[in-house]
């Protein structure tokens with residue numbers, strides 16, 4: 566790695582290289598020099614084939630943010646000005662280490678949930694005026710729930726592994742929710758909600774907090790930034806908080822949409838995004854969580870019926886279990902939608 570690092574514009578001489586963080590996708594290292602600290606990562610080409618587009622998106626987004634004086638990732642360029650280095654199965658790239666920062670797998674209390682949501686709200690707000698035309702789709706149709714449903718229906722019709730008999734009720738549930746899948750996609754197409762930048766992996770461990778103040782430093786892990794609507798991040802951020810470690814839970818009764826978490830997250834998020842959101846976007850906030858849970862259920866169940874070709878299954882029913890987790894959450898959200906709408910109105914009134 567030391568040899569690879571010689572190709573980058575580092576300040577000072579390398580003192581140490583150590584494995585770092587708890588990421589699930591990239592191999593991440595902390596590199597210390599006599600003058601500075603850096604994060605370097607190997608990112609697998611199989612996960613992201615279009616590296617030029619991916620790195621260019623990160624470059625555009627971070628430049629937009631830093632030009633405004635906002636804290637964000639700071640790419641370390643190679644000595645010949647490149648954004649990354651090619652090395653076999655992976656590409657290799659670096660960022661300056663976000664000073665005094667720490668990331669958490671779980672947030673200890675609602676105040677931290679609110680703070681993390683402020684971080685995403687700030688991120689979306691600061692990016693609201695970027696020219697989205699230059700940002701490419703690293704994973705085309707990632708959140709296109711209409712297309713996701715079409716794909717799902719094709720797999721169900723083909724039933725290639727004869728697994729349909731094991732999951733008819735689950736399939737019926739997802740088919741019964743068809744109207745949900747066009748809610749956001751159609752609103753985007755009609756221009757009722759704005760095309761904006763979406764992070765697409767808004768998990769808690771992608772938020773860097775300042776170790777001393779407990780405030781958000783910035784949002785990390787920008788590999789999946791694309792255009793879409795910020796509703797995708799709002800929905801997925803909450804969805805992942807609701808599921809927590811229970812994504813693979815065998816007992817779906819554990820999957821609840823906690824209304825206190827909803828309120829705290831919305832409060833933090835909206836405190837930043839008020840003035841940047843229109844009525845339609847506000848109306849869709851609670852639905853966005855439902856739609857993202859259903860989208861994941863479509864993907865897991867589709868993959869189960871298809872014979873586990875996309876998501877690695879550790880045991881034969883794994884993807885069915887994952888699908889049922891999301892379906893359980895979707896059902897709980899459906900029950901709580903009226904309450905979520907009440908909370909939304911309350912928070913909007915609080916800040917307007």
Ligand SMILES: Nc1ncnc2c1ncn2[C@@H]1O[C@H](COP(=O)(O)OP(=O)(O)O)[C@@H](O)[C@H]1O
Nearest residue numbers: 586588589590591604660661662663668770786
């Ligand atoms: N620039 C940075 N400064 C400080 N810590 C970082 C930085 N980039 C990443 N990290 C740490 O490394 C972890 C993994 O990085 P991340 O980009 O999220 O990779 P993955 O896609 O594998 O999740 C993060 O959760 C965070 O703890």
Ligand SMILES: [Mg+2]
Nearest residue numbers: 588770771786
């Ligand atoms: Mg990450």
